[in-house]
Amino acid sequence: xxxxxxxxxxxxxxxxxxxxxxxxxxxxxxxxxxxxxxxxxxxxxxxxxxxx
Numbered sequence: 001x002x003x004x005x006x007x008x009x010x011x012x013x014x015x016x017x018x019x020x021x022x023x024x025x026x027x028x029x030x031x032x033x034x035x036x037x038x039x040x041x042x043x044x045x046x047x048x049x050x051x052x
Contacts, residue, residue, distance in 0.1 A: 036042045 033042075037044050
């Protein structure tokens with residue numbers, strides 16, 4: 001295998017690992033948000049433009 005091919009493979013693996021970590025972080029945030037929403041600690045409504 002050429003050095004360039006090896007570097008591309010390493011970059012691909014790094015991208016896949018970064019994506020997996022980002023997905024795990026997103027999932028953790030979503031679990032926290034939905035738990036807070038279900039416990040009614042936060043309001044799921046939208047803020048109006050005139051009276052936040």
